[in-house]
């Protein structure tokens with residue numbers, strides 16, 4: 001990829017082709033605070049077939065601030081890209097979509113899954129699962145603006161475990177013109193606790209004709225392969241698994257092809273860190289993103305021999321040369337992260353921390 005390419009609107013046009021939704025086309029999930037341009041490019045270089053932006057407030061787009069605008073930073077290599085919007089008012093979301101379309105983007109996802117209080121208290125995010133009729137109205141308004149095949153919706157099971165609305169919502173969304181659905185099969189009340197109910201993915205797949213993408217507890221490549229086999233979904237989306245290990249996409253593709261993934265050694269992790277740093281230099285906000293890397297790198301090294309020392313150093317890291325010193329240290333570690341450590345969920349960001 002050329003260096004120092006200015007951040008520009010993508011080459012999306014009304015003739016942009018359909019998104020890749022297939023078992024061997026893994027997506028990077030929308031991750032508030034994390035799925036920015038540098039992380040998306042890193043994941044694409046390691047096999048992500050499609051990426052989503054961090055969630056963007058439709059209302060925020062009407063009074064566009066520098067912060068909101070940066071969420072739409074992209075470049076030629078960052079395609080195909082889906083812009084995720086949140087909002088509960090059909091008129092406001094449609095106006096937000098107009099703004100995004102005018103900037104050259106083509107694909108949208110509507111967030112009906114975020115359980116964070118500042119989002120649900122406005123009736124947006126997971127609160128939309130309580131009102132499937134309005135969820136369908138907002139989706140339909142987006143489809144009228146963006147066109148058929150351009151709008152997906154990301155759902156939860158419902159507001160609580162006893163109040164599951166995803167099947168009702170899915171049928172309405174299909175009628176409203178949604179082109180695909182992503183399900184994170186937890187209730188809003190569940191947040192990120194407990195386990196994701198993959199059985200619901202199978203139920204959703206049986207209910208709708210449009211493609212279904214699975215999200216939820218895909219912490220390893222092996223888990224994603226299992227999820228495909230157990231649920232029959234059309235594709236998978238990595239979230240916390242990719243924050244821990246940006247090479248999860250290529251590991252998953254290797255497994256699907258019957259090959260053994262490359263072991264996750266210190267040397268391999270050093271490669272991710274160096275490349276992430278270079279992408280931040282070229283496409284990010286180096287000063288601000290250094291602080292972000294301080295939270296990302298400890299996740300990369302989770303389970304690696306010497307991880308404790310690396311974490312301790314990272315907390316004190318105040319310059320890019322220290323990031324490279326850490327990568328040098330990791331180069332020397334030929335041992336691999338154990339499978340158990342990769343699957344372990346501890347020490348992984350929750351959205352509350354991100355927003």
Ligand SMILES: Cc1cc2nc3c(=O)[nH]c(=O)nc-3n(C[C@H](O)[C@H](O)[C@H](O)COP(=O)(O)O)c2cc1C
Pocket residue numbers: 029030031032033034053054055084111112113114154184196215216217218219237238239240241349350351354
């Ligand atoms: C830090 C963080 C930020 C997230 N931000 C978003 C977001 O902006 N929009 C969204 O729809 N989901 C968001 N999610 C949910 C993920 O996209 C995904 O559905 C969820 O983490 C379940 O997948 P996992 O168990 O494999 O991590 C976020 C999750 C995390 C951990």
